[in-house]
Each structure stands twice: as C-alpha cells, then as structure tokens.
Amino acid sequence: MSEELGNSIVEEFTQSLLIEKHASNATREVYGREAACFISYLQENDLDYATITTPELKDYLVWRANSGKKLATTTLSRVITVLRSFFSYLQNERIREDDPTELLPKNKEPKRLPETIDYDAVQKILGVIEVSTDIGYRDRTIFELIYSCGLRVSECANLRLNRYYSTEKRIVVLGKGSKERMIPVGDVAAAYLSTYISSVRPRMLGKEKCPYLFVSQEKKVITREEIWHRLKHYCELAGVNIKVHTLRHSFATHMLQNGADLRSVQELLGHSDIRTTEIYEHVNTDDLFKAFEKAHPSEKK
Template sequence: MHIKDWLQSYLSYLVRERRVSLSTEQSYNSDLTDFVKYLETGKVTEANVLRAHHLTSYLNDLRAEGRSTATVTRRIVSIRSFCKFLTIQRALDYNPAIQLESPKAEKKAPQTLSTADLNELLELPDTSQSIGLRDRAMLELLYATGLRVSELISLDREHVRLDMGFLLCLGSGGRERMVPVGAQGASWVAKYLEAARPMLRPAQTETALFVNHLGTRITRQGFWKMLKKYASMLNLAISPHTLRHSFATHLLDNGADIRAVQEMLGHAAPSTTQMYQSTMKLKIKEEYERSHPRART
C-alpha cells in the first residue's frame, strides 16, 4: 500500500476514531504531507521500507532550512503519531520513530515593561468613572503582588487584608500563600471598594473582589480585553503575564532575595524563578560591555 494512501487512512482515523478538531486534523495533514513528499523524493513510496534514518534525514533538512525549534518539535509529534498508527496497522514491522527525541525548547527571556512604561500604563484608566477606578485597582494590584491573572480574578473580598498589608492567594496546585500588598496597591483597592464596587451593583451574595458592569465576577477574558485596550493606547504588545514578569524582574533588579520572590510568585521550584535572575545577569553584562574601557576590542 502506497504511503500516500496510508496517510489518508491515518487522517480519517484521526477524525473518525480520535475525534480531533478540524484545526488539529489540518495541522497533521500539513505536517505529514510535507514529510511524505520528502520521502517520495528519496524514492520511499511504500510504508514498509520506512526506516529511522529517513526520519533523521528529514528533520536534519528542516533544521538546515532554518525552521524553528517549535516547528521541528511539532513535526516530530506528527511523525511519531503517524508511525505508531502504521505499526499498529502492521504496515511497519517496528516503529522507526520510537527513538526520536524532541529538541529542547528555546528559552526566551520573559517580557517585561520598564518602570516608565508601567507608570504610563497604570495611569491610563479614567478613575473618575467606576469602571476606570476598578481597572486602575486591578492593574495596580497585579503589579504590586505579581499574581497570575487567574489568581487575581479568583480573589474574594475576604482574601484582601488592606489593614495588614497582605492578601491570601490560592495558587496552582491548591497551594495557599500570603502575598504582601504595597501602599500604592492597597490605596487603589481601598478607593475601588469604597467608591466603585458599590456603583457596579453586585448582589449581596457576590463574594468576588473585582466585578464587571453586571455586578458579577470579572472573567479572564474580561481582564484581557481591558488590558489590551490600555496597552494599545501606548502601542505596547503585552499580555497579562507581562505585569507578573515585571513584578519579579523589578524586585530582583533592586536587590530582592530570590527565595522571597519565589515565595511571592508561588513557584514550586527555585529554577522557575531563576529565569528572572538570568535576565538581570544579561543586563549586568550589557552594562559592563557598554561602560568598561577594556571590555571591547
């Protein structure tokens, strides 16, 4: 049976048996059609002659073309799944993809904002309006605490102790942690609770700290839409996580202990927090090379 026919059989299996989405099926189709075309140029047209060196050669060619690590990884996933199908269908005596290893993901420095850009962003909401005051309080609290957006919108009023300067957060894995809230963050949340939240008319039974115009808990999508609006005013391409990254980076830049930052962020492992320290080291190296008279040739 021609390998092209096996590909069509596999794509039908994905839709019929595994019930994958249309976009997933199209992704596998694109990846594997390219793979099959490559095999055909090497005269590999029957599934039973497919060997590990064919796969390795194809992936090496992708890398030589300058394809990204993400693209190569996705192709490996598609090829593994296809070869497993061929093995189960006895089109192959053994699975040649079983030894394939995915390349290590490229580690990118976390996206952060400068203090100046952050100040501009925080001052954009119109705090004379209830929604604007709420937006300012949310942005201030997110930057003041480094919370994940899911953690921020999950806060109830009882979780925030402004008089004591901390909040109680339920993080990933159900881990509880106490996070300090600075004076600015606490001040804006207090203003929101006094002047804005009552105007948004939440039901007496609504426990959420931050509510939308309907008086119910604001959603992740609602927060993202709000942030996107203000970011576009400054021509900034940022995500909700950018404020969390900025929180951690600015603390470490100003001498905070990495263990303390790890605790505030709710990271289970120190290695996760250390990526922010790597960014700081890169900045130090750049400053050294820029400033030291004998750093450059």
C-alpha cells in the same frame, strides 16, 4: 475508531489532568484541543491510539507541523508534550503497555528572556486609566494589584473578596496546581483596593452578590479575557505594547533590581520549579514582607 469513542477518550484524558495533576482550566483546554486534533487525524487515517507506532507518530508530527499555517518551534514542542502526557495516561489506564513517544526527539525549547518594561513604562500605562468612572477605577485597581503582587491574570480574575486581608494588607491567591500563597500588597495598590471595595464594587454590583473581588459590568466575576482586552486598550492609549503577563515579569525584574533576593521573589511568584535559578529554599513569611517593602518601587518613599 468511532467519533463517540474519540470524544470520550479526550474527555477522560482532560479529566485526568484535573484529578491527578490539578491542571488549570486553561491547561486542560489547550491539552484537550491538541488531543482532539490528534484523535481526528487518527480517525481520518484509519489509525488507533492503542496501536499507533513511533514512525506513525512522526508522520503525524510532520503533518501537524505543516497543516495550515506552519507551526512555530515552541508550538510543535507543546504538541509533543501533549502527546507524551496522553500516552502516559493510556499506560496508566492500561489501554496500552508501551509508550510510542519515548523514541520521539526530546522537545527542548530554546530559553527566552521574559518580556519586561521599566518602571516608568508601567506608570505610563497606569496613568492613562480614567479613574473617574467605576469601570476605570476597577481597572486601575486590577493592574495596580497585578504589578504590586506579580499575579498571573488567572490568579487576579479568580481572587475572592474574602481572601484580601485589608488590615494586614495581604492577599491569598490560588496558583498553579491549586497551591495557595500569601502575598503582601503594597500601599498604592492597597489604597486603590480600599476605595474599590468600599465604594466602587458595591455600586457595580447593586443588589447582586458575587464572591469574587473583581466584577464585570454584568455583575459577575470578571474573566481573564476581559482583563486582557482592558489592558490592550490602555496600552494603545499609552503607546506601550505589552501583555498582562509582562506586568508579572516586570514585577520580578524590578524587585531583583532593587535588591530583593532571588528566593524571596520566587516565593512571591509561587514558582515551585527553580531549575533555572538556585535550589529552592523556603523563605520565612516575615522575610518575604520585609523583602517586598524594601525592594518594590511603589514602596520607595
């Protein structure tokens, strides 16, 4: 197999993830890297994706598990998931008729409880952010919003200015699978947003224009990586070790602890797969806002 053909099949595979499954850029990057690793192995061992057998795939998994730093169970599980997706693509494209991954062991990952912190720890992190500077005020607004709405970091970074409705105090985010959902914004986060949009953001942009809500010092849309780095900095100051996604998990946990029903929280989070909870039921939008106002700690008077 030529290097050109290998690169081409990986590119076409990742493109299919966007077109057919509406996969996010982050997902396509992960799948693309893993597919490229597999193709490289095939080339080095004189194998071909069109003819590789299940025993040969198992040999690859053994090699992959022990190449460099030994892989964690969850990482190896992801490798198998990518292989299944890749060979499903090959079948759909009629490049091969069979699926050699069918006889691979089922990659069931052990269930892990999400990492959360209590409300006081959230406030401790938010409290160390210096809001006297434009960057600090922007950062406080970002993390208030993520916690207030249970956002994924990508949803926050990709949030557009015109998708915040200040009068109604609601945002519309684009979640996984390009699915939109409307989320109420709490009074605390809304207050920060008001000042950020009216004063801080215009100063940061100057004469430049940007359609996204949160902007960087370079007057462009802020990246997920920058949000990660900013939180890491504040966590070090606060003495609390968490990731951005922990704020999302904590949002859900605190809502449930304060009386919100499970289906409302799932709707707010944008979860479509609720196999680990109750059967999914659509929740009326007004009920979502009532559940939010009743249960979110920041809304308690």
